[in-house]
Amino acid sequence: MTNAVYHDTVLFADRVSRVFQMPAGPVVAVRDLTLTITQGEHAAIRGPSGCGKSTLLHMLGCVDTPTSGRLLFDGHDVTTLGDRARSLLRLRQIGFVFQRFFLLPMLTAAENVELPQAEAGVPKAERARRTFELLDYVGLAPRAGHRPSQLSGGEMQRVAIARALANRPRLLLADEPTGELDQTTGEQVAALLDRVNADGTALVIVTHDPALAGRARRILTMRDGRIEHEATQ
Amino acid sequence: MNVLGFAWRSLVRQPARSTLGILGVAAVGALLFDMLLLSQGLLLSMRGLLDRMGFDVRVVSSDQFPGPGPDLDDAQTLAAQIAGLPSVRSVVTIRSESADLQRAGGESVRVTFLGVGGSTVRPWTVVSGRDIAADRELVLNAYAAEELDAAPGDAVLVKAFCFPEDTAPPQQTFRIAGIAEFLFDAPDTLGAATTADDLALACAQEAGKADFVAVVSAGDPEAAAAAISAQHPDLRAMTNEQAVGQLQQRGFTYFRQISTVLSTVTVSFALLLITVLLTVSVNQRLGEVAALRAIGFSQRRVVLDVLCESVLIVGIGGGLSLPLGWLLAQWLDGILKRMPNIPVQLHFFVFEPNALAVHALLLGATAILAAVYPMRIVARLPIAATLRNETVS
Ligand SMILES: Nc1ncnc2c1ncn2[C@@H]1O[C@H](COP(=O)(O)OP(=O)(O)OP(=O)(O)O)[C@@H](O)[C@H]1O
Ligand SMILES: [Mg+2]
Numbered sequence: 001m002t003n004a005v006y007h008d009t010v011l012f013a014d015r016v017s018r019v020f021q022m023p024a025g026p027v028v029a030v031r032d033l034t035l036t037i038t039q040g041e042h043a044a045i046r047g048p049s050g051c052g053k054s055t056l057l058h059m060l061g062c063v064d065t066p067t068s069g070r071l072l073f074d075g076h077d078v079t080t081l082g083d084r085a086r087s088l089l090r091l092r093q094i095g096f097v098f099q100r101f102f103l104l105p106m107l108t109a110a111e112n113v114e115l116p117q118a119e120a121g122v123p124k125a126e127r128a129r130r131t132f133e134l135l136d137y138v139g140l141a142p143r144a145g146h147r148p149s150q151l152s153g154g155e156m157q158r159v160a161i162a163r164a165l166a167n168r169p170r171l172l173l174a175d176e177p178t179g180e181l182d183q184t185t186g187e188q189v190a191a192l193l194d195r196v197n198a199d200g201t202a203l204v205i206v207t208h209d210p211a212l213a214g215r216a217r218r219i220l221t222m223r224d225g226r227i228e229h230e231a232t233q
Numbered sequence: 234m235n236v237l238g239f240a241w242r243s244l245v246r247q248p249a250r251s252t253l254g255i256l257g258v259a260a261v262g263a264l265l266f267d268m269l270l271l272s273q274g275l276l277l278s279m280r281g282l283l284d285r286m287g288f289d290v291r292v293v294s295s296d297q298f299p300g301p302g303p304d305l306d307d308a309q310t311l312a313a314q315i316a317g318l319p320s321v322r323s324v325v326t327i328r329s330e331s332a333d334l335q336r337a338g339g340e341s342v343r344v345t346f347l348g349v350g351g352s353t354v355r356p357w358t359v360v361s362g363r364d365i366a367a368d369r370e371l372v373l374n375a376y377a378a379e380e381l382d383a384a385p386g387d388a389v390l391v392k393a394f395c396f397p398e399d400t401a402p403p404q405q406t407f408r409i410a411g412i413a414e415f416l417f418d419a420p421d422t423l424g425a426a427t428t429a430d431d432l433a434l435a436c437a438q439e440a441g442k443a444d445f446v447a448v449v450s451a452g453d454p455e456a457a458a459a460a461i462s463a464q465h466p467d468l469r470a471m472t473n474e475q476a477v478g479q480l481q482q483r484g485f486t487y488f489r490q491i492s493t494v495l496s497t498v499t500v501s502f503a504l505l506l507i508t509v510l511l512t513v514s515v516n517q518r519l520g521e522v523a524a525l526r527a528i529g530f531s532q533r534r535v536v537l538d539v540l541c542e543s544v545l546i547v548g549i550g551g552g553l554s555l556p557l558g559w560l561l562a563q564w565l566d567g568i569l570k571r572m573p574n575i576p577v578q579l580h581f582f583v584f585e586p587n588a589l590a591v592h593a594l595l596l597g598a599t600a601i602l603a604a605v606y607p608m609r610i611v612a613r614l615p616i617a618a619t620l621r622n623e624t625v626s
Contacts, residue, residue, distance in 0.1 A: 054621055063527050064617035083532045091529025099624050102524030106246040111234060116528050118234060163528065175624070 009075070010171050010202050011037040011060055016069035017225075018055050029055040031225035032069070037171065037204060042197045044213035045206045047222035053206040054175055056222070060204060061094050061173045062086050074170075091120050095164030095201070097174035097193075101156045103148040109135060109159045110144040116166045134162040138192060154185030161192055171202045178212055190215055236534070240541030247514060251546060254510045258550025258596070259557055261503040265496055266558030266592050267565065267582060272492035274583035276481055282578055283473040286356050286416045288325070288447035289454035292461055292470045305468075308429070308443030312351045314464060320450055320457040323352035326429050326443035330436065332393040334373075334381055334425060342380045344373075344423040346393060347415075348432025350440075354449060355413075357426060361385060362411025369406065369431055372413040377423040385411050391425075395436035402437035416578065500599055507543055507603035515539060515607040519614060520623030526616045535611045540604045547600035551593070559584075 018030040029052040037043065037060070045053050058064035059071060062078055071079050078089060090096075103112045110131050117127045135141045138158040140151075148156050157177060164172055174193065178186035190212050197203040207213050221229040234242075244251040292315065294304035305311060308326040316324040328348040335341035349355060355364065357372060362385025365372060371391070373383065383389060390404045407427065415424050433440040450457035454472040461470035471479070515522070522535055562582035569581045 054624075055617070058617035058620070061527065063620070087526070087529055087531040089529075090527065094529075096524070096527045098524060098527075098620065100520070102521055102623075104242075104521060104525075106242040107234075114234070115525075119530055119534065167529075175620075 008038045009036055010039055010041075010073070011035075012072040012075075013056075013060065013066075014070040014072065016056075016059055016066035016071060018052070018059060018064065019067045028225050030059065030066070033226060035060075035220075035227065037202055039170070039202060040197070040200050041202045041204075041218065042194075042216045043204045043218040043220060044216035045204065045220045045222060046208065046210075046213045047228070049208075051222040052225040053222055055225075057173050057175050057204065057206050060171075061096060062090055063096075091116060092167050093170050095167075095169040095172040097157070097160055097164050097172065097177045099176040099179040101148070101153075101160045101180075103156055103160055103163070105148050108145050108147055109140060109151065109162075112148070112159055113162045113166055116163060120167050122167075130166065131162075134165055135159070137165075138162045152185070153181050154188055157181065157185075157189050158192060161189070161196065165196065165201070169201060171204070172196060174203070174205045174207075176207055176209075177205065178207065178209055186212070236537050236541050237545070240538055240545055243514075243538065243542055244545055250510055250514060254507055254546040255550040255553065257506045258503055258547050258599075259553035261499045261506075262551045262554025262592070262596060263558035263561050264499045265595060266554055266588065267562050268492040268496040268499070269588040269591055270558075270562050270582040270584060272489045273585060273588065274581045275488060275579070276477055276485055277583040277585060278578070278580040279480060280473060280477045281583075282416060282576065283476060285578070286447070287354055287449060288356075288473075289450050290321075290448040290458045290461065290470055290472055291476060292446040292448060292465070292468050293444075294468060305443045305446065307441050308446060309350060309441045311465070311468075312446055315446060315448060315461055316352070318457065318460045318464065320453060320460045322449045322451045323354050324449075325352055325354055325356070325447045326350040327356070327445055327447055328429060328432055328443045330393055330395045330432065332391050332425065332435065334377070335390045335392075336381055336383055336387060337390070339381065341390075341392070342377060342423055344377050344425045346371075346391075346432060346435070347424070347426035348429040348443075349426060350429025350443065351446075352449075355426075356447070357413040357415045359411045359413045362409070364413075365410050365426075365428060367408075367410075369408060369427075369434075370410040371407045371425050371427040371431070372411050373409055374415055374422075374424040375412055377425055378409070378412050380423055383409055385409050391435050393432070393435040395438060402435060405435050407431070407435075416576075422576075496595070500595055503547075503596075503599050504603050507546060507599070508606050510546070511539060511543055511604060511607040512610065514542075515610050519610075519619050522611050522614055523616045523619035523623065526614065527620060532612050535614075536608045539608045539611055540601070543600045543604035543607075547596050547603070551596040554596075555589075555592075 013033060013035040015032050015034050016030060017032055020027040020029060047053055059066050065079055070077050073089060113131045113134050114127050117130060132141060135144050138161055140155060140158055143151060143155065178189055181189060193203060194215055205212065213219055217233060219231045220227050312324040312326050315321055330346050331343060332346040333341040333343055387409045389407055389409060391407050392404045393402050430440045448457060458470040458472050525535060566580055566582045
């Protein structure tokens with residue numbers, strides 16, 4: 001790997017595996033997989049159910065640790081980091097978007113977006129400004145004071161994207177971000193994700209939806225814990 | 234939004250459950266507060282009564298306190314000797330017997346009959362009429378005056394029953410000088426008092442017997458007690474503090490034990506209640522917690538959230554428990570004081586700042602301990618597996 005590529009690399013998974021020890025025997029969810037995610041990249045991961053997509057995404061997002069192999073974020077091995085350092089890395093460098101949004105129901109849209117900023121110690125005034133900017137970016141500034149229960153699924157996912165972007169992460173990970181949405185709403189969310197990527201954030205999306213996967217420049221197809229096929233368009 | 238604000242929102246989100254927890258803690262806290270007031274109340278109240286009587290040292294023949302019958306035989310001489318000590322200001326001898334009082338043509342009424350000798354310091358306050366000033370005068374408490382239908386100036390026939398009961402004294406006529414409030418007075422105790430000499434007269438005994446000698450020190454009760462003990466090694470001189478200490482050793486430890494046992498039970502109840510509420514609530518939002526961890530909340534932060542919820546529930550409930558406990562204490566005190574022969578000024582539930590501190594400490598510990606199990610759940614939550622379960626299910 002050249003120095004230039006090295007500097008351009010956000011994430012480098014080096015022969016990572018994830019084995020779950022189950023009573024009935026070990027389950028190998030991800031098998032000896034090597035993957036590089038570069039700055040500003042737009043990748044989609046697809047494949048049959050149970051092939052290890054979510055497990056891989058969780059390892060890339062540092063919420064799960066490979067049972068073997070290394071994971072380098074910005075050139076630093078993160079597999080050996082303690083909980084505090086990993087939390088901080090997720091907080092500042094990685095954004096997560098979930099299929100089920102996981103917005104906090106007792107907080108307003110604005111408060112949900114503010115939350116990771118507060119956790120990162122962003123001053124109050126700066127937080128308010130950034131929150132408005134983000135809600136405006138996802139087209140929901142007028143709904144800032146609304147609770148998730150007062151929003152539609154698509155709107156909730158847009159708030160969740162704003163929350164994921166709150167601390168200007170370098171990498172945004174999304175697991176079935178349109179899984180709970182109808183086609184039209186899903187397309188709106190997909191378009192928003194495209195824009196996030198176009199504005200410079202590396203994006204890795206796990207999806208069953210061919211339309212959503214088709215928007216990515218790089219499409220990885222997994223089978224049995226491995227990348228079976230890779231296409232760039 | 235800070236951690237407390239966040240925890241508050243989590244509580245408000247489940248108002249019924251949070252209210253249940255807060256009310257539970259309020260009830261338990263009120264009971265706990267009352268136990269604490271009760272564990273010390275009687276002693277503090279006793280001590281207050283002794284202090285208010287105006288005497289700070291009492292002299293008895295043995296270390297029995299209170300003992301039966303008049304134990305001091307030549308109390309007059311004894312009082313004079315003690316009064317001569319430089320550390321002593323004044324001395325009173327006190328003897329308590331009972332007597333039947335009767336107005337001409339009226340019913341007879343059984344009263345506690347005190348005989349007080351020595352200085353002019355009296356263990357009562359005159360509320361109407363005047364104090365005893367001449368021979369064969371007595372003061373009555375209001376309840377006795379009412380039962381007798383008597384007023385200051387009236388004459389009463391006195392038939393005394395004295396220890397030892399080997400004499401059958403004849404009836405004597407006394408005049409009521411005034412109505413007085415006795416310090417050790419129970420609302421339903423009929424009381425009368427006269428001088429030591431006139432009580433002896435009513436008993437048809439020689440003057441000089443007393444139950445104990447009450448001493449007002451010149452300012453240092455310890456020094457006075459020590460001087461009296463040195464002068465009379467056969468007697469026991471006790472400061473009020475020692476007297477209360479002896480009460481505590483002899484009869485009142487069981488109040489403490491009962492209150493300790495009941496406090497432990499109530500606190501354990503609060504602990505279980507909060508643990509169950511928090512555990513259920515945490516288990517219901519595991520997905521959210523995992524998502525918060527995924528977006529960068531540290532283990533410490535999510536644990537702190539649970540702790541703050543516990544502290545808020547216990548804090549608010551604990552705050553409510555104080556006025557509640559206070560009202561309950563007044564009510565219970567009223568019930569207990571309906572027992573016979575309880576002096577008016579004696580209380581079972583007495584406030585002292587220390588009780589508040591112990592209350593806060595115990596509830597604080599409850600808040601922390603109750604949160605231990607749910608905190609463990611969120612601390613050990615596997616993020617990836619939880620996210621997966623929450624999505625698959
Ligand atoms: N926490 C776990 N414990 C045990 N086995 C697990 C765990 N997580 C994943 N697996 C197993 O690992 C394999 C891959 O799971 P994973 O969730 O990554 O699949 P996926 O590709 O995301 O599937 P889907 O498309 O249905 O979401 C599966 O066989 C699954 O049963
Ligand atoms: Mg999956």
